[in-house]
Amino acid sequence: MWARSRAAQSRFPFWIRALIYADGAKIGGYLLFRNKGDVRFRAAGTVRLFGSNIGGGLECDGGLFEKPQKPDGQALNFGHAQIGRSVLLTRVGGQPFTARGTVNFQGAQIGAGR
Numbered sequence: 391m392w393a394r395s396r397a398a399q400s401r402f403p404f405w406i407r408a409l410i411y412a413d414g415a416k417i418g419g420y421l422l423f424r425n426k427g428d429v430r431f432r433a434a435g436t437v438r439l440f441g442s443n444i445g446g447g448l449e450c451d452g453g454l455f456e457k458p459q460k461p462d463g464q465a466l467n468f469g470h471a472q473i474g475r476s477v478l479l480t481r482v483g484g485q486p487f488t489a490r491g492t493v494n495f496q497g498a499q500i501g502a503g504r
Contacts, residue, residue, distance in 0.1 A: 409435040412442060420446035420475075423453050430454060430485050438467040447475035452482035457491030465491030471498045 410433065421444050425431050431453040448468070457463030466489060468477075477500050479487040 410437045410439075413438065413440045415439055415442040417442065417444045417446075420444075421448050423448075423450045423455075424478075425452035425482055425485055428483065432456070433465075436464045436467065436491075438464065439471055440467055441470045442468065442472075444471065444473045447477065448473050449478045450487055451478050451480050452485035452487060454485075454488045455490070455493075463491045465489040465493060467492075467494045468498050469494045469496045471495070472502060473498060473500045474502055476501060 421439075423431055423433065423437065431450075433453070433455045436457055437455060450466070455465040457465050477495070479493075481487065
């Protein structure tokens with residue numbers, strides 16, 4: 391993933407400035423939207439994987455997810471997703487998981503595991 395490898399090389403906060411829409415995506419392993427060392431993961435727009443199938447887990451540790459200029463908008467949408475392992479939305483390295491906007495896991499199945 392370009393964002394992940396680029397963030398690992400940078401000493402500055404890294405932003406994904408585009409929306410991520412991957413409804414119905416099939417991901418065989420883990421999906422990682424998390425900090426790398428002291429570089430905070432930030433998404434400035436909706437991250438939406440509605441109805442996706444993630445074979446491993448979803449990790450958003452320490453990440454900042456924002457829906458700009460619309461506080462009632464969606465920051466994360468994993469509605470009706472199937473996630474095989476755990477979902478981690480935790481603090482890491484002094485940075486809390488932060489969502490500025492709604493977080494939707496309605497209808498999701500988490501931990502069905504393989």
